[in-house]
Amino acid sequence: xxxxxxxxxxxxxxxxxxxxxxxxxxxxxxxxxxxxxxxxxxxxxxxxxxxxxxxxxxxxxxxxxxxxxxxxxxxxxxxxxxxxxxxxxxxxxxxxxxxxxxxxxxxxxxxxxxxxxxxxxxxxxxxxxxxxxxxxxxxxxxxxxxxxxxxxxxxxxxxxxxxxxxxxxxxxxxxxxxxxxxxxxxxxxxxxxxxxxxxxxxxxxxxxxxxxxxxxxxxxxxxxxxxxxxxxxxxxxxxxxxxxxxxxxxxxxxxxxxxxxxxxxxxxxxxxxxxxxxxxxxxxxxxxxxxxxx
Numbered sequence: 489x490x491x492x493x494x495x496x497x498x499x500x501x502x503x504x505x506x507x508x509x510x511x512x513x514x515x516x517x518x519x520x521x522x523x524x525x526x527x528x529x530x531x532x533x534x535x536x537x538x539x540x541x542x543x544x545x546x547x548x549x550x551x552x553x554x555x556x557x558x559x560x561x562x563x564x565x566x567x568x569x570x571x572x573x574x575x576x577x578x579x580x581x582x583x584x585x586x587x588x589x590x591x592x593x594x595x596x597x598x599x600x601x602x603x604x605x606x607x608x609x610x611x612x613x614x615x616x617x618x619x620x621x622x623x624x625x626x627x628x629x630x631x632x633x634x635x636x637x638x639x640x641x642x643x644x645x646x647x648x649x650x651x652x653x654x655x656x657x658x659x660x661x662x663x664x665x666x667x668x669x670x671x672x673x674x675x676x677x678x679x680x681x682x683x684x685x686x687x688x689x690x691x692x693x694x695x696x697x698x699x700x701x702x703x704x705x706x707x708x709x710x711x712x713x714x715x716x717x718x719x720x721x722x723x724x725x726x727x728x729x730x731x732x733x734x735x736x737x738x739x740x741x742x743x744x745x746x747x748x749x750x751x752x753x754x755x756x757x758x759x760x761x762x763x764x765x766x767x768x769x770x771x772x773x774x775x776x777x778x779x780x781x782x
Contacts, residue, residue, distance in 0.1 A: 493590050494583070497571045497646070498522040502559040506577035507532040509693075514541035519583050524563040528553040556642070557658030557667035564657050567649060576643040578693040579606075585688035589646040592634065592685050600651035600680035601672070603640035604688035605630065614692065616641035617684045620673050622725065634685045638676045642668030644690045651680050659724075664710070666717035673725060704759045711763025712770075719771045739768045 499520045503510060507530070510517075514537070517523060523545035527534050529552050538547045548562055560574060571593065573586060581604065589602045596602075606614045618626035619638035645668075655678050658667045672682060715738070723731045742765045749758040 493587055494519070495521055496569055497573050497586065497590065498524055498563075498567055498569045499573045499575055500524050500526065500560055500563040501575050501577055502526045502528065502556055502563075503530060503534055503577050504528040504553060505530045505532045507534045507537045509577035510534065511537050511541060513577065513580060516580060516582065517542060517545075520586075522569055524548065524566065526550065526559040526563050528555070528559050555660065555663035555667075557662050557671075558660040561657050561660065564647075564649070570649055572647045572649060574642060574645050574647065576692065579644045579690050580692075581644060581688075581690045585690065586646075588685060588688040592683055592688075593646060593648055596681065596683060597648075598681050599683045600648055600655075600675050601640060601682045602646045602648075603682070603684050604644060604690045605684070605686040606641060606644060606690050606692050609691055609693050614641075614694075616643070620669075620676050622673070623676075631684055631686050634683060634687070637682050637684050639669060639672040640682055640684060642671070643692050643694075651675075654678070655680065661720055661724075662717045664713040664717065666721045670721055670724065704755070707756050707759040708763035708766070711760035711765075712767035713763075715764040715767030716771055719768070735768055735771065739765065742768070 497520070499517065499522065501510070501517075501523070503525060504527070510525075518541070521544070523542060524547075525534075525538060525542070525545050526548045528550055535547070535549075538545060546566075548566075550559060550562065554562075564572060571590065573581075573589075575581060585604055589604060593599055593602045603617065606616050608614060613630040615630050617631070617637045617640045621639075623638065655674050657671070659670050662670060675682060718738075719731055719735055722734055742761060746761060746765070749761055
């Protein structure tokens with residue numbers, strides 16, 4: 489298998505109680521010469537998996553869970569290659585697909601990000617790319633050829649580091665969710681290209697990267713930070729008055745749907761909805777800078 493070009497890329501993987509995912513992906517990851525693992529203060533055996541399965545990878549262990557964006561930034565600041573491949577622990581990407589991303593990035597040197605088509609484990613394509621929602625609500629089927637987009641999911645993306653010198657990396661105000669939306673929107677406003685190539689394929693086992701023995705706590709945290717990050721994004725790129733109205737509307741809708749979730753019990757969704765309500769109630773506009781860039 490051709491691997492020439494992989495030396496130009498550093499794979500960055502942020503983990504949080506993700507040792508089981510990393511163990512499953514280790515055989516494929518071992519083909520990549522440059523890997524940085526950033527662990528957000530996990531309580532699993534990530535160190536053992538690192539030593540036994542990916543000993544050539546650099547492991548950065550943070551003293552606390554600083555969130556997805558901050559953990560990626562910790563690795564990006566130490567990069568010594570011109571490209572970084574951000575990869576979720578529950579994402580699988582073949583060497584051939586990575587080399588395809590690199591080929592596209594080489595042909596289009598103006599591209600800040602090149603991303604693959606993401607699919608679920610059953611083969612269903614995820615349309616996890618679009619134009620910025622604040623500009624145009626994209627519609628239609630999955631892409632069938634190389635295309636320029638305004639947003640791609642942070643679960644897997646190839647970054648050209650030189651394109652971020654005056655744009656910055658992730659805004660650490662976002663603990664979880666919307667950090668990729670914010671990054672792509674800043675690139676969009678800076679007129680930097682984001683390309684999607686369906687010739688490169690990634691499989692994403694969504695929501696399977698965290699296994700800490702407390703699934704309900706994880707669902708609550710997801711709901712809480714999704715609500716918080718949505719408001720942070722709107723406050724940063726919009727106005728506080730719009731955010732206050734959005735917060736009120738989401739709270740009303742969430743409270744109205746709460747009895748339905750109780751009467752038609754689906755514990756995962758009920759806990760996540762509770763987290764969303766908690767996130768909306770806990771949010772403070774004073775803690776969120778408006779119209780700032782990272």
